[in-house]
Amino acid sequence: QSALIQPxxxxxxPGQAITISCTGPSSDFGTYATYTLISWYQQHPGKAPxxxxxxxxxxxxxxxxxxxxxxxxxxxxxxxxxLQAEDEADYYCCxxxxxxxxxxxxxxxxxxx
Amino acid sequence: xIQLLESGGALVQPGGSLRLSCVVSGFIFNxxxxxxxxxxxxxxxxxxxxxxxxxxxxxxxxSVKGRFTVSRDNSRNTLFLRxxxxxxxxxxxxFCARRLSGSFTSWGQGTLVSVSS
Numbered sequence: 001q002s003a004l005i006q007p008x009x010x011x012x013x014p015g016q017a018i019t020i021s022c023t024g025p026s027s028d029f030g031t032y033a034t035y036t037l038i039s040w041y042q043q044h045p046g047k048a049p050x051x052x053x054x055x056x057x058x059x060x061x062x063x064x065x066x067x068x069x070x071x072x073x074x075x076x077x078x079x080x081x082x083l084q085a086e087d088e089a090d091y092y093c094c095x096x097x098x099x100x101x102x103x104x105x106x107x108x109x110x111x112x113x
Numbered sequence: 114x115i116q117l118l119e120s121g122g123a124l125v126q127p128g129g130s131l132r133l134s135c136v137v138s139g140f141i142f143n144x145x146x147x148x149x150x151x152x153x154x155x156x157x158x159x160x161x162x163x164x165x166x167x168x169x170x171x172x173x174x175x176s177v178k179g180r181f182t183v184s185r186d187n188s189r190n191t192l193f194l195r196x197x198x199x200x201x202x203x204x205x206x207x208f209c210a211r212r213l214s215g216s217f218t219s220w221g222q223g224t225l226v227s228v229s230s
Contacts, residue, residue, distance in 0.1 A: 039215065041217070054218075
């Protein structure tokens with residue numbers, strides 16, 4: 001149950017688009033390629049995580065369409081377009097890991113310059 | 114409005130035990146699988162445990178298997194996590210979450226467990 005690998009930090013200027021990757025650990029290479037139960041969470045300091053994408057690319061009600069997701073092989077990606085100051089937060093991917101277990105990514109801090 | 118409210122966190126010595134509770138409202142509790150997720154101070158999220166809607170199936174991360182026990186009381190809309198043989202590395206904010214289609218759709222604000230002598 002090794003954590004999924006995310007970049008520690010991604011930055012961008014307001015209005016730009018940024019992409020955060022989420023990769024299965026090399027020890028489980030290929031395992032995550034078969035799973036489509038990938039979700040993404042946004043967490044502001046001192047707050048609970050908030051679901052922003054489920055099943056790779058589905059946005060829950062109320063989530064901005066500036067957030068989009070994709071998956072290729074064992075790498076999932078979250079793209080935030082039209083970056084805004086309020087998007088500055090920590091972002092975590094999560095994948096179903098088999099046998100009704102789940103694994104989160106290492107987390108990415110988004111910095112709006 | 115969906116609400117999840119955790120309680121039971123405390124400072125406990127290594128080897129000690131705690132029981133965390135999560136009272137939910139705003140949705141039909143017995144229709145949803147639930148989970149516990151923890152976050153050590155300043156670190157990332159870790160899935161800890163899950164339980165089926167009826168409470169008949171339970172699942173654990175390797176890091177807590179054999180020490181933690183998840184349960185639920187659907188008559189009281191309450192989720193529990195029993196933590197035994199606590200270690201320093203169990204120090205974290207513990208969140209309860211509602212699970213649906215592989216995602217954690219609603220979260221509580223967390224309860225803090227600190228393990229230290």
